[in-house]
Amino acid sequence: MEAERGLLPALLLVLLAAGGQQPGAADYCSWRGSGLSWEPRSRAVEQVHLRCTEGSLEWMYPARALRVVLEPNLSSAQHTTVCIKPASDFQGASIYVERAGRLHLVASPQKDISRRTASFQYELLGNQSAAGPDFKKMTLVKAMCRPCDNMELLMAICSSDFVVKGSIRNVSHDSENHMSQVDVNVQKVYRQKNRIFQQDEASGEWRGPIRTLLQCKVKKGTGDFLFTGNEHFGEAWLGCAPRFKDFSFIYHAARERRANPCEFQLN
Structure with missing residues (x-):
């Protein structure tokens, strides 16, 4: 392993199965060294042990290698997805993921070892069935570029990280990072x-940015929408976004049939 011979600094990420955490161990979410x-x-x-489902490292x-062991408490998850977001000024190290004793490169090596900083945020997602607590993570992926069906809309208000009523103020596109941003005037x-x-x-208005994939080709629309979605690395990502009047009709019809998965005060 080259990193151990000191040829290039390297970050080695290791994800342990649930249960690796020792009883009473402190929850170390972030590390700086x-x-x-x-x-x-x-x-x-x-070696650095991180025991939260999200955090950061700087x-x-x-020099040489830093082995980061992720030991989250995800006892109910059969599998886990690791998301890594390098800082914009990430420099000075290669990132490897260790699986079954083998290293897999996930970020290109830096040839200039004089560079001084290697930092990133991480987020761990437990993969479960749609009926489980992580339905919201699956909804984010499924609804990204297509309209949600009625059940997905009803589940979105129950499990999303954010639910807001508002109108689209502006839509901008970032082709370099393959994403679009929807600026929302929030009611x-x-x-x-x-x-x-x-x-x-200054204005007293409520506002906020919501991101989505560039491939979704989001355009500015008129009228009020119910924006739902989830947060990743401190950013809001769009899930289901029906017109408010359409969702209101769907929700009240489901409530009359007692088919709504959760109570929600739309008024």
Whole structure:
């Protein structure tokens, strides 16, 4: 393994199955350290254990290898997906994922080892059936570029990270990063995980950005919508977004049939 011989700094990510976490172990979500604190002549690989489902890592002056062991408490998940978002100024190391004792490169190696920073955010998603708690993650993928059916719409208000009523203020496209951004004028925030939708101090209006894939070819539409979706790395990503009047009709019809999966106050 080249990283252990000191040829290139490397980040080695290892995901352990649920149960690897020791009882009573602290939840270390993030780590920040420096290669300058290590013994220069040592070839030992530094180990970092992270026990949350999301967090970040910042490695200053990377040297040799840093082995990051992810031990989340996802006991109900049969499989786990690891999402990594390198910082915009990520420099100085290669990222490998270790599976069954073998290394798989997921980020191109840096030939200039004088570069000083290697940092990224991580997010772990448990893969379960659509009826489980992680239905919202599956909904994000399924609904990204197509209209949701009625059941998906009804489930979206129950399980999404954010649910807001509003209109489209502007749509911009970023071809380099393959995504579009929908700027929303918000009339009502029913739910949000974090403060992505906030009140503008100058105008007093509530606004917020929602992202989606460029391939979805989102265009500006008129009228009010019910925007739902999930947060990833502090950003809102679009899930189901029906016209508000259409969703209101679907929800009230389901409620009369007692087929609504959860109670939701649309008024």
